[in-house]
Amino acid sequence: MWRFVAVSTVALLCWTTCSAEDGALRVFAGANLTLPCPHHSEVADPLMVTWSCRGCGRGPAPVTVAQYGRDGSVSRSDGRVRLVLPTFQLHIYPASTQDAGVYVCSVNNAPSAESITVTVEDVPRAPQRPLVVSFTSRSAELSWAPLYSQTGASALRYLLQKRRYDPPAPWDLQHEITIPDNRTTFNVTGLKPFTAYSFRIFSVNKVGRSLASEPSYPMVTHREPPSGKPTVVKTFSPTADTIEVIWRPPDRSEMNGEFIGHVIAYRPRDLDGAEWTTIDLPGNVNETTSYIIEDLTPYTEYLIRVGIKNMVGLGPYAVVRETTLEGVPDRPENLTSRCIPTAS
Incomplete structure (x- = not known):
């Protein structure tokens, strides 16, 4: 006979990468996701345990995530999923946004009124390619549009990087600009005149930063009179x-x-x-x-x-x-002469 001890609260399985409330679990993408089977404390053979999920990025109908068969076989929906025996905890690593949904653990196909709602928090999507809407000799006004994900991960702020385009240069990571709110326009200052630049944007939330946006199309700042001298x-x-x-x-x-x-x-x-x-x-x-x-x-x-x-x-x-050097003296002009008597 199998003896199955249920965990009374999801919070016992939640560490620093997630938060839990009764019947709900919030986890960061990339973390471990472990769910207890909130059911009977004792079951008898023959035993079949089925974990199903409604939602989970696979459509509205419940799908089987993992199943322990009466013959001891284990089937899984993908390689990230496993069953921890003998407690039949569901373990998913690394968690992804497609794992968000309502999970139910049933024993011997018996209906279960208990469920665990899992929310997976991920970094936001990268914004669209920024556009240079105006510029001067030393500044550029940028505008971009956010891209929203199905999980609702939105940007709390943005990061901006620039690079010189001609001659080619790497992205300037040391002078990355933090845009302190989620506005989608920004005036970049401190640029050099008559210089080609490109810009890219990152979306940031409490989970982390997104991938970089597509770089902006290159632009050349306006000319100024020369600032250097020979x-x-x-x-x-x-x-x-x-x-x-x-x-x-x-x-x-x-x-x-x-x-x-x-x-x-x-x-x-x-x-x-x-x-x-x-x-x-x-x-x-x-x-x-x-x-x-x-x-x-x-x-x-x-x-x-x-x-x-x-x-x-x-x-x-x-x-x-x-x-200049000294020159040859000019020839004298208007010369006069007179006789000087000699002493006798």
Whole structure:
């Protein structure tokens, strides 16, 4: 004769991954789900125990989850399910949302008025692909739509990640943005001008985070005037009326747009009211990195400025000073002569 001892409450089988009330059990997806057979304390051979579930992600009709036959055989609905003998507890691991439903344990096909309602809490579904609805040179406004699951797992908040798209870069995990409520729009700030970005969103509830959404389609922030200036490497005067300037362009990240040329401006240092003479040097950013300024005044100190420009405007100048070499003195003009008598 089998002796079957029933557990009087579901709470005895619930640990940190679930919560229990009379006739109900709430468990997290991925946890152990163990149910007692809340029935008679003693049954006689021949014995047949059947666990059935109504709901359980398989339709509204009850389905057999596990069964112990009179010949001692055990049948199961899938590999996650097993019967713990001799108590006939139903053990499911790992639990999934399809295991949510109303469970009944019957002995020898006898009707049972007792049941256990199981709710499986899971992470929410990933939201839909975020859309960039507007942007500036340093920000982007995003919008997305949540996807709801049949279990009702909804997002309590969202997480946002970004990455540079060109040149390709990994997702920026260190600067992940937490959106503190379940709103579905957000303005991302702190972006760089004229830079391609992509964004993705995670849904989060008390169970955990969802998979990542599909990344947004790439976008490029607006241009700004260059924020960097060239580094002047060397200046010298090859001749009395020329000065050569050699420089290194700023980093690409400081150009903030398509490079269209360098600009050199100069004037005598001591003539405060003098106008700057400006020279535009179009071309590739790395092709032109030196220039000889001609037709200068010998032995004169000049202020020289070097900058870059893009399609939006001109960036800050690098300013240096250099003095032309001394030249050959000019020929004297308007000479006069006179006789000086000698002493006798």
